Amino acid sequence: MERSRSRGGRGVSGRSGAASLHTGRMPHAPSRRPTILDVARVAGVSKSLVSLALRGGPGVSESARARITAAADQLGYRSNALARGLVQGRTMLLGVLLTDLANPYHTDVVAGVEEAAAEAGFGVLLAHGRRDAERLATQLGTLVELNVDGVVAISSWVDGDALRAAARRTPVVVVGRPEHPPEGVDTVANDDAAGAGQAVAHLLDLGHREIVFVTTSRRPAAQGRRRGYETAVRGAGLTPRVLAVEHADQLHAHAAPLVASGATALLANNDLTAVALLDAAHDLGVPVPGRLSVVGYDNSTVAALVRPRLTSVDQPRPELGRTAVRLLLERAVDGRTADRHEVLRPRLVPRTSTGPARP
């Protein structure tokens, strides 16, 4: 058997008394967690064999395996991921850095990440940045300190230096379109320009000629959408018209002139902007889609809830997450070192906020 290490040499207190492990009493005050050594003692084998058996390793007799699992169950043993990670140098965990938990876009990406991670035998831990750059950096640091085997950052907000530092320790993939992706970091994004192009094509098909791009953001995603819009409109021999404001709530004031100016279709940089436009039209008594068609971008949950249902561009969100994990594992497992930047194609979801241009 094992040298019986003397315990509790350090402090004196020891949270809730030295209640014997085997009493099973006091479910309320967590007692000292049983370790592999406790299991070994109960099962009458060495710690090494317990470790091997519980991991399902080969070369363990049936009788030993049975005694060990019985002992583990009896004690309520759970292996300690900290110790395991420390000795193995990996945790089989992927970290996801979220900018904004409340954003369903992020949520769907997470679903893809979780699915792909589970397939590869990895667990997923989420860290939340709360739309705050400093906090994001802190959270990224926490993930790195926890030795996750890779990080998916769903955010274009994360500080470049923080990303670079993290990438020196563990593979990092950014989902979205960072302003300047640092070296050593992979990215996955949807093709904003192509998505806007599809929206324009849809409106052109419906006979619209006066299509205005309405944006409330200067971020790279909005820029890409705007470019795609401009390209598509010019491709049809028309002239791009862009309305850019700071906040969606300023749109109310702009809506009437917009309609008066002859616009028959609006392409918004995202769904929230589009909903604000629908609202303004409603208040002005402008029928949608009778007199005005509105297209959003992101196909968020509100798109299917508002009246009229919002035609919107759907990003392949779970697919973005799955791709991120693939990139991560290419680095972590296959040892790729060159940076990769993947772009996925979005898809237009027509609903009832778009209709034929008034003849």
Next chain:
Amino acid sequence: MERSRSRGGRGVSGRSGAASLHTGRMPHAPSRRPTILDVARVAGVSKSLVSLALRGGPGVSESARARITAAADQLGYRSNALARGLVQGRTMLLGVLLTDLANPYHTDVVAGVEEAAAEAGFGVLLAHGRRDAERLATQLGTLVELNVDGVVAISSWVDGDALRAAARRTPVVVVGRPEHPPEGVDTVANDDAAGAGQAVAHLLDLGHREIVFVTTSRRPAAQGRRRGYETAVRGAGLTPRVLAVEHADQLHAHAAPLVASGATALLANNDLTAVALLDAAHDLGVPVPGRLSVVGYDNSTVAALVRPRLTSVDQPRPELGRTAVRLLLERAVDGRTADRHEVLRPRLVPRTSTGPARP
């Protein structure tokens, strides 16, 4: 100085070659992470002093502290949370178990948890159960294995046995109303009955006498709301009327008879149900709130987006999270062992989906 431990005695491979730590090359392929020993070597001090200095401990000379922080920066050193947690027996991390990331209710609770945890110097890790009981149990296990210092389970879905097992190792608080809260587990919930009572009072004030409770769920929260509704209605000398269906999309068919039967106000068990009712009314040409008032429950984001704006009962979501952390720390830090079950009071948010009963 330190005995220079021979390294890499184990395997041969070693992911990306044994590139000297000090070259700073190859940002793409994460090299071996620098440890406290590397910092000690560079700074010319012992590992113990590095540890002390980086933790900001006392009794470190200014010169040593400066050399140490410089060395740590130069190497890009980050302490290893696994090792730290292992030796300290605590991680300064709280785990949050989420049933459904896409649910904004959960999200707001998380915000409260994060705030309170940060105040107490704890970090927060999220684990996501994806509305799947088995997965929730697994994720709960992961958190426990990671030795988080407490778990907030935002969910009434979690398996009782899994909760009980987790609670034997670390403090656990359930936010919501579990069917049977296991011994050893604290809970925080909002007072569903009181919330429904407030909604009824609001409708009575507006002169409504035919108020119907419409529900799409049999879960404890919906039951509590129903009870509150019934009590309040009876208290006003009226007779409760309840419409219970399985799914919100069945409401379309029920709406016309409901209105025909003389109902002038509907109280829904949650906002999604209420939105479905608004939709049905819209399709029937029943004006809201002119002919029918609708109240939701949860005050979710859609409530403020739909037309008309939905009157709804707001749960103190961040407060639920903060309370959960308080309960957690009472156990973890102050050593409380008796179970506690807290109930917080919700608040009605009147909007434009409710109005005076037709005279």
Next chain:
DNA sequence: CCACGTACCTGGAACGTTCCAGAACCGACC
């Protein structure tokens, strides 16, 4: 000049696991 206090620093032990080299056992074969 020596004992002593103080400020600063150090090395070893410990945390709970995995990995590995080798020990113990056992039956079979020559």
Next chain:
DNA sequence: GGTCGGTTCTGGAACGTTCCAGGTACGTGG
């Protein structure tokens, strides 16, 4: 009966940190 090969099992080392019981250096007062 000894050797061999295989299966099953074991103990020590290692992971990277913190904690602690000391150690060293440097005044300072007697």
